[in-house]
Structure formats: C-alpha cells, structure tokens
Amino acid sequence: MNYRELLRGTGVALVTPFKQNMEIDFPALERVINYVIENSAEYVVTLGTTGETPTLSKDEKIELILFTYSIVADRVPVVVGIGGNNTLSLIKDLETFPLHKAAAVLSASPYYNKPSQEGIYQHYKALAEVSPKPIILYNVPGRTGRNMSAQTTLRLARDFKNIIGIKEASGDLTQAMQILKDKPADFLVLSGDDNLALPQMACGMDGIISVIANCMPKQFAEMVRLSLQNNFAAAKLLNDQMLEAYDLLFAENNPAGVKAFLAEMGLIENHLRLPVVPLSEGLHKAVTDYLQRLK
Template identity: 35%
Template sequence: MFNGLGTAMITPFDKELNVDYNSLRSFVKYQLDNGVDSLIVLGTTGEAPAIEEEEREKIVNTVVEIVDKKIPVIVGTGTNNVNHVLKNNELAEDAGADGLLIVTPYYNKSTQKGLVEYFKYISERTTLPIIMYNVPSRTGMNILPETVVSIHENCKNVIGVKEASGNISQIAELFSIKPDSLKVFSGNDDQVLPIMSLGGDGLISVTSNVAPRPFVELTHSILNNDLEKARKLNNQFMKLNKLLFKEVNPIPVKYAVSLLGLCENVVRLPLVKASQETEKLLKEEMERLDLV
C-alpha cells in the first residue's frame, strides 16, 4: 500500500469558479485508466486552502466513489489549526479514504519538539495511516531527519513522509537513520530518481496530472531496479517538470491539464492564470512529448 506513483490531483473549476464535478469524475477515470497507484486529493496541487468545507466533503466523496477501492485515496487534511485538521480527518475517514497527507503547521510554525507533539496528538485521534508532508518552501518549517524518525516511532499510524524539502543531503541522512517501516516519498518530480535510488518508496507527483503513464513507468522502473529505463524517462520529462514549476504550482499544471480537455484553465484567487510565455512553452513541450 502507498508505493509507486501517486498523483497529487488538481481540483477542476468551471468558468464561474465552481467545483466542476463532471470534470473531476472524468479526471479520476483518466488517472485510473493510466494505471496510477494512488490519488492524493486536496493537497497543494488541489488548491486545498481555497476549498470550502462543503466542497471538500463532496470532492472527497466523489473521488472515493469513482475509485471504488481500486487504488488508495489519500486526502490532504493539514492546516495550521489542529482542530480543523481533526475535522478534516474525520470527514476523510467517513468518506472511506485510505490515508491522510498532513503538512506541517505553517505561519504559526513550531519547534521540532512541537512537531512531534502535533503529529502525536493528531495520530491518536484517527485510525487512518498518516503521511507527513515536509515542504519548508511553503510552510517555513523543516522537519529534520531525527524528528521524522521520532514521530514515526511515537505514532503507530504515521507511516511515512512526503519529502519536498529539495535537500538531497538531508534526505540521504534520513535514509541513513530511518527504520525500514518508515516510507519515504519524493515530493518533487525532478528528484524522484535520486530519492528513490536512495531507497524511496515512490513519488507524489504533479507532472502525472498530464503524464500519468510515463510516470508510472518511471517509478516502477526504479522499484524494479531498471535504472537504465528510469534514467531515460527521467531525462525525457525533466524539461516538463521544470516548466510545471515555472510559476507557482498549480498554475502551470492547470493550464497543462486544460490542453488535454480534462478541465478549464481556471484557478481561484490568490492564484491567477499562467503568463502567455509559460503557456506557450508548456504547449510546445507537451507537443514534443506527444501528450497533446
């Protein structure tokens, strides 16, 4: 469970900025048809901070219903208010989700000791497996390797970490001290090869919103020790990985998915549409890769 390729899903909106549930259903089916190993709903890429509570419930229920236990559905529930996290966790559990992705608190950032207590408090109040999410560029808070291990050892249902610090040295240190029971997922598409080569269990991907099949092949190649194939795919898609972060995620990927006809190119404030230059470069690269 929770190995291989997980897509950090977009949330489709219509031109009036409402959640587009028809497009959501089509997008989930597209991901299933292309063999992804899990879906991550309402994370950064899903614009979770811009989603209303009643929308959150309907989005999670819709995805769980369409997936129908074919693959795990992991719900992003982290906020900087622990009681809101607990409420989001309960919603995910009631919907039949399979796991939780919980980012470190942001703005009211804590100490390393505070992070241990935070995840312990949350884990004691849910039965679902938890994946910690370390993305200091967004939160201002970095989970140190020894803290990751301490949280895992003190919280029986904290099973892994999504590592998006971008710090390969720190991630290598984590692998040198972690127990085998702790899963590590690359949170950056452009670092999947080094992180999984160190022993990582998979990738939680933005690029797989538009290229699910190649990224399934990439992650599975690494898991199967076919590094020649993995390197080839990694090199082939590196430019697309970079372009999808030319502006703040998920601005570019929303446009890219719209080129596939799977959603409107609509984001909610404070996000705005990509620049014409970014759109031009993305379209050219997706055409080069035969994605459109």
C-alpha cells in the same frame, strides 16, 4: 496492513478543476481521475496542495472526498489530505470528515506559525492520538516556512504506530538519506519533488506523490516503477524526456502549470481560484509548444 506495499509507486496529487464561475467542475475531475488510473498510477491523493485546498470550503472538501471515492470505485487506494496550522481544527476534521474509504491521511506540517521542532512533534502527536486512519507526514518547507528535521521525522516514526510514512519535499538529499538510513523498516518514504524522484529512489525511497502524474501519468509512473526495480538506465531515458516538463510545471506556480497542461489536453478548463492565477501568456505558449513536440 503493509502500507509500504500498498502506497508504493506513483500517487497522484489530484488537481481540483473549476468552471468559469469558480464552482468545482466535477465532470472534469472525473475525467482526470479516470485518466490517471487508466494510465497506471498506483493511487490518488485528494485535497493535497495541488488541489488548491486553501481556497476550498469545508463543505467543498467533504464533497470532493466523497466524489473521489465514488469515481475511483475501489480501483486504487485513496489518500485524503488533512493538514493545516490550527491543530485543534484539524483534530475536529479528522473526527468528522468521511475517511471510511481512505487508505491514509496526508498531513502537511503547520505553515505560517513557524513552530519549533518540538511544536511540530506535539502537533503530529495530537493528530496521531485521534486519527481514525494512518497518517503520512508531509514536509514541504518551501510552502510552510519551516523544515521538519530528519530527527523530528524519525522521532515521530518511532513513537506512533499510526504515523506510517512521510512525503519528503525539502529537496534536501542529505536529509532524505538520513531518514532512509535510520527509519523503522516498515516506514514509508515518498518523494514530494517530481524532478528529484529518480535520484531519491536510488537512495531508497518508495515512490512519490506527484504533480506531473496528473498530465503525464503513464510515462512518469513507468519511470518510477523502473527506478523501484533498480533499472535506472531505462528510468533515466524516460526521466530525461520529462526534464523540460518539470521546469514548465513549476516555473510560476503549482497548480497553474499542471492546469495549463491539462487544459491543453482537453481534460479541464484553465481556471484557478485567487490568489493563484493561470500561467503567463509566454509560459503557456511554451507548454503548448512542448505538447505539440510530444505529438
């Protein structure tokens, strides 16, 4: 299978809506999934960081995977997030989670432990040897505390056929260009930074796994498609319109920003599990004002 074609474009890192009692709000999640698919997102990602996975139990994660499959109903591919800092535990998850309908697994590099580059390599080697699905690496040093170097990414790309790509969210354009320059031809390279997606695609990236595409899927996905068609003049016009939204989404915390947007749009209730809290009053008002101007 050509995963560079299957997962090209805009993937949406889905939020996990909650009710006031902090139970998962499945009807709200159904609304979000339908909204992003109907507005042209190419695929969805469940159990990403935007889904508040550190606060979800194993049973809740399994329930979310199965629910996502049922609502997506094969309309678009589904990628499942399985990452963490306990390699042995992740191996068990890969062996037991319901991955039968997943196109791939997105796996963030280990956080908090701060392993060496060799430790990161050995971690992914252990996952690749047992995973029933292809793995997309996820480098997000702002959350993990350790950057995965271009050299480590390329080593993994060459050594394991079922490591098919990377979500590169270091924010380092030079590192991204090093990966793009030397990667295997079929290796998928995705942005993990909404605000950098346009210049990164100009460098050769295949698309993005996005946060803003939860709430602005049509405009953002079109910007991505135009970029992939090398129509950067038209893509820039759309991107310029979203610059303020990028700032609002990430000013305090993800997913507090995108949940504020979705709540104002009537798709979810604005609840997050601790230790993440909703946007401050002033920033939430700025979100409301921005959405009013769009109307």
